[in-house]
Amino acid sequence: MSQRTLPLLIINLGGEMIYILDQRLRAQDENDDKTQRVMNDIVGTMFNKAFLEELLRPQDLYSHRALRTVLTRIAHASIMRLNLASMDKLYDLMTMAFKYQIVLCPRPEDLLLITFNHTDTIKELVKDNPSLVNQINEAQRQLIEVYTPLSDGEFQLIRHTLLVLFQDMQIRVSIFLKENIQNPNGHFVLQTSGPVPHGFEVPGLIRWFNAKGREVRRTRFPSGGSYTSAVRQASFDLSGDRVTLLGTNMYSTPSPEDMDPPTTSTRKPKQADTTPNPLATEELNLLAKLMGGMEVQKLLNVEAGFRVNLLAFDQEEEEEEGIVISEGTGHQSSRVINLKVTQDQLASTELARIAGEFDEEGSQTEGPGNKGDDLLAMMDEL
Amino acid sequence: MYHKEKSIPIKSSASALYNNLSVLRIAPRCLTYFTVVHANVVNMVSASWDGLNYSHRQLQSKEGNVATSSSLIMQAAWCVLPSRDLLVLTSQKGIQMYESDGSIMVYWHALDTPETPTAKAVFAQGISAVREKHICVGVSSGSVLVFDVPSKGSNITLSEVLEEHKEAITDMASECSGSLECIADLVSADDSGLLCVWKSGEDFQLLNKIPGFDTSCSSVKLWKGTVIAGYGTGQIRLYEAVTGILHAEVNAHARWIYSLDIAPFTGLIEHMYNECVTDTQICGAKFCDGDGYAFAVTGYDLSEIIRYTQA
Secondary structure, eight states: OOTTOHHHHHHHHHHHHHHHHHHHHHHTTOOHHHHHHHHHHHHHHHTOHHHHHHHHSSOOOOOHHHHHHHHHHHHTTSSOOOOHHHHHHHHHHHHHHHHHHHHHOSSTTHHHHHHHHHHHHHHHHTTTOHHHHHHHHHHHHHHHHHHTTOOHHHHHHHHHHHHHHTTTOOOOOHHHHHTTSBOTTSOBOOOOEEEOOTTOOOSOEEEEEOTTSOEEEEEEOOOSSEEESOOOOOOOSSSSOOOOOTTSOTTSSOOGGGGSOOOSSOOOOOOOOSSOOHHHHHHHHHHHHHHTTOOOOOOTTOSSOOOOOTTTTSSOOOSSSSOEEOOSSSSOOOEEOOOOOOOOHHHHHHHHHHHHHHHHHOOOOOSOOSTTHHHHHHHHOO | OEEEOOOEEOSSOBOSOTTOOEEEEEGGGTEEEEEEEETTEEEEEEEETTSOOEEEEEEEOOBTTBOOTTOOEEEEEEEEOSSOEEEEEEESSEEEEEETTSSOEEEEEEOOOOSSOOSSOOOEEEEEEETTTEEEEEETTSOEEEEEOOSSSSOOEEEEEEOOOSSOEEEEEEBOSOOSOOSOOEEEEETTOOEEEEEOSSSOEEEEEEOOOSSOEEEEEEETTEEEEEETTSEEEEEETTTOOEEEEEEOOSSOOOOOOOOTTTOOOSOOOOOOOTTOOEEEEEESSTTOSEEEEEEBTOOEEEEEEEO
16 A cells, blocks of 8 residues: 555564663663664664665555564664564564554544654764764655655544555453553554643534534534543653654663662572562463473673563563572462573674675665565665 | 444455445345455355344455455445446555456446556545446546446446546545435535535536545435535534535534445434444445444444444
8 A cells, every 4th residue: 555654664663672672671781882773773773774764765565574574683783682582572562562552543633753752862862973873864854754744534544544554453462451551352442531632622512613614503412432622732852842652662661670780699589479470470481381391591601691581571580590489379370581692703893794794785676575685685785 | 223244254344444335235146245344355254033043254355467466456346236236346556346246346446547656645435326237436636437337247437537526535425315316416425524516427517516524434325305414523513515505513422434324214403313433444334224223333443333223
C-alpha cells in the first residue's frame, strides 16, 4: 500500500531495540563506557546518511525476515553480540511494542510524533557525542520534510500498511501484561476514557442547523465512554512537546523491584515476587528448550563481554554467574538463565572494519533486487 | 435495546481498512453472506438465518497472471443491481468482479501502475452499484471509474472516468432508499473530505461538490437525498446532497470513523443505542437487513463477526 512506510518502521523498531538493549546493559551493571560504546555504534549505524536515504526511497515494506536481518545487522554493528534465541526474543519485544504504539495511536499523524519520541530519546542517550546528535537531527529534518506535508488520510494509509505487517501478532509480553496494557489473549487494552485527541470534539452531541446555517437544536446522547476535552497540539519540530507518551522509553521507569542500587559484591536473593508469573516461566522454559544443553559459563575473565539477559524484565536478578534458582520462597520458583554473549574478537574486528567502511562510503547497489537486498548489500558495503 | 448474539467465525482476522464488512441478504434461501478482507484474501461466510449453519469460502486476489502476496485488497463489497448481484474486489493492482457467491470471476480491470514505485500509492477503493446497470469504483488518483454492466455475462465495459476528486477516493454510495424521486444517484468521498454528488446516466453529471474541512471522509451513505458522511475527526455530518446545506452534525466518536451504515427502511436520525466492543478497533459495521433489526461489526485482528439484534 503506502510506499513511505519503511523509514518509520525501521526508526521506531530500531528505537525500541535501543531502549531494550540500553535497559538490559545498564541493569546488568555493565561498565558505563562499554555500554555507551555499544549505544553509539548502534545509533551511528541506524542514522547513517546513506542508509536513511535508501530507506526514504519510495518502496514497499520489507517482509519480517528481511526486517529482522536489517535490525540484527544494526545491533551487531557494535561489539555486542546476541545469539539467535536472544535476537528472537528481542525482535518479539520490539515488534509488539511498536504494534502497541500503532494500534493505540489516537490520530494517524501521531505516528510521526511517536517516531520523534524515539529520536528525541535516542538523542538523549548519545548526547555526549555531538556528531551523533547531528546525524539524528539531520535524519529528523529529512523526516519532517517528507512527512509533515502528508494529509491525515495518507498517514492512515501508512498506519494501515503497518497494521497488515503486524496482523495477528499476539505475543504476550510480560511487562505489558503487568502494566495492564495487554490482555491475556494478546489483544491490547483500549481505553474508552480520557482526553480526545487534538482537533476532535468530545462525543455525545448532535446539532441541527437550518438552511441559513444557524444552529436550531441540540441534543446529547451517551457516548459509551467518558471523554474529556482535547489535548493540546503537539510539536512536529526538531524538538518540542510531543504530548503523547507513545514511543517514549517505557523501560526507563524503574519498577519497584529494581529500585535497589546494584552492589558489586554478591547479594542475598531478593524476595521473589509474590504473584506467580506463569507466562514468564513459560517463556523461560521455551528458551531453555531452544538452547538445549547450552552451558552458561563464567564470564569473569572476559573483559569486554556482555551478558545480555533478555528474560529478566520481571524476574529477580542475581549478580552471580551461572544458573540461579530462587528457592524456598514457597511460590513458583523461576530460574534465571543468563544468556552468554561473548565478544568474538575476530568477528568484532571484521564488523568494525565493515562498520568503518560503511560509515565512510556506504554506496547503493544498483538495480532492483529483492526487497531489502539493496539495503543489506549496502550494509555489507561489498 | 440491542443485545449481542453468537458471533460468526471467519477464517482469518479482519485487516484495518475502511468499511471492512459487506453484507448480502439472500431472502429466498434464508441466508446472509458476509465478506471481510484480510490482507490479500477475502473471507466469505454464508450464515443461515437460524444461526445453525455456516459455510466458508476464501478468495485470493488473483491478478490476471500471477498471485503475488504484495497485492493487498483494499475493499470487497457486493453490488446489487436489478438483474444480478456481483461481488467486487479492489486492490493495489486493480478491480475484480465475481458472481455474488465468489465462484467465478467475470471481469478484471488493471490499474496503471508505474514501473518504479512513486511516492503516491496506487490502489482502487470505494465501490458502489448505481441504479440499473452501473458499478462505480474509486481510485487513489481521485478518478471514479464507471462500469457498464449487462444483465448477464462478462461483457462489462469501462464507460466513463469521472475526474473531480484530487485525493484518493475513500468510499462511494448510491441512493439506498429505493425512491425514484431523488435526483442524486451517487456520492463519492475522498481523503480531503470532499464529497461529490452525481446523477447517473449515459454520461454521469456532477450535481454538487461539498468541500471537506481538512480531514478525510472515510465512509459515506446517501439516503433520500441526504448525504451521511463519517470523518477522520470522529464526526458525522448530514448534508442535503443537491444543495450542500448542512442539516446536522454529530460528535459521534473519539477516534477516526471507519465505517457507517444506514438501515434504509427506518430513516431515523436520532441516537438509539451505543455499544462498546471491548479492546477492539472496529473497521466494519453494517446492518444485516433493511429494517435495522440486526447489525454486525468486524475488528482489527479479530477472527469473528460480532452481531447484535434488537431485543
